Structures are given as structure tokens and as C-alpha cells.
Amino acid sequence: MALSDEIKSHSDTTFKTTWESRDGTVVPEPSALKLTNDAIYFKRATVLYADLDGSTNLVEKKTWSFAAEIYKTFLYASARLIRNQGGSIVSYDGDRVMGIFIGSQQSNDAVSCALKINYAVKQIVQPSLKTNYPKSD
Structure with a gap:
């Protein structure tokens, strides 16, 4: 089967298939996720x-x-704090991290995180940067 036929077949199946859902109480492991509806x-x-x-400016102007x-x-x-606050890491994308918080206090936990x-960036990471790269802006 040609790649284009495979993509078309998958698209047709996805658009025709009814979604199935189940209640979640924990963030699933990646292996528990399916590439279906x-x-x-x-x-x-x-x-x-x-x-x-x-x-973006950092990448363009620095080594x-x-x-x-x-x-x-x-x-x-960020990842250590998300996990420490009870969240789960669901993705990394370049300079970004996404965490999900569930439970009775999930909004408070996310905001606190x-x-x-x-705080960590301003009071720990940036001072460490200045100590190790004093001429850096």
C-alpha cells in the first residue's frame, strides 16, 4: 500500500469511527493511549x-x-516543580512543558506550581546564570 493510501485509509477510519470514552482518575501512561477515537x-x-x-531570540543571538x-x-x-506539586508531565515541546493536575485541589495545585x-526562575536559575556567566544579558 502506498503511503498516501495508508494516510487516506487512516483518515477515513478516524472520521467514520464513533468515539469511545472512559472516566479517568489518573493521568494515563503513554502506553495506555491509543491512536484511535x-x-x-x-x-x-x-x-x-x-x-x-x-x-527564539535566545537561539538566534546566543551560542x-x-x-x-x-x-x-x-x-x-519546571518539571521537578510540576511533579512535586502533584502534577504529571504530559509533553515537552522545545522550550515548553505541559503538566496536568487532577483531583479535588487541582486548580490550586497548578496555580501554586x-x-x-x-520564583525558581527568578530567584534560583537566573542568579545561578549570572554567577556562571557574569557578562551575559
Whole structure:
């Protein structure tokens, strides 16, 4: 089967198939997700999406290694805080990380996490950057 035929077949099947859903109480592992019309329904969930401000300019104007260090420290801090606050990492996309919070206090947990990420960047990561790269802007 040609690749175009395979894509058409998949598209036709997807558009014709009825969605099946099940209630979710935990964020599923990637292996539990299907590439079919299968959904996990959460009665309440809060998504936190944290991205690095100015990252395009960073990549265009700084060395690749410096930009990578910035990305790595930001993503590490964000991911550790998301997990520490009870969230689950659902994706990374370049300079962004997405976490999901479920449970009775999920919105409070997500907001608290966002504030902790902001604090960590300003009070921990940026001072460490200035110590190690004092001439960097």
C-alpha cells in the first residue's frame, strides 16, 4: 500500500469511527493511549503550560550550547516543580512543558506550581546564570 493510501485509509477510519470514552482518575501512561477515537474523560483537570519567554531570540543571538543550558535548567526546574506539586508531565515541546493536575485541589495545585516556577526562575536559575556567566544579558 502506498503511503498516501495508508494516510487516506487512516483518515477515513478516524472520521467514520464513533468515539469511545472512559472516566479517568489518573493521568494515563503513554502506553495506555491509543491512536484511535478513544478518549479519557476527566471530570475536572487543570493544565499548566510553562514556556521560556524570549527563547527564539535566545537561539538566534546566543551560542547553541548557551541556549541549551538555559532550556535545560528551565525545563528541569519546571518539571521537578510540576511533579512535586502533584502534577504529571504530559509533553515537552522545545522550550515548553505541559503538566496536568487532577483531583479535588487541582486548580490550586497548578496555580501554586506556576508561582513556584516563577520564583525558581527568578530567584534560583537566573542568579545561578549570572554567577556562571557574569557578562551575559
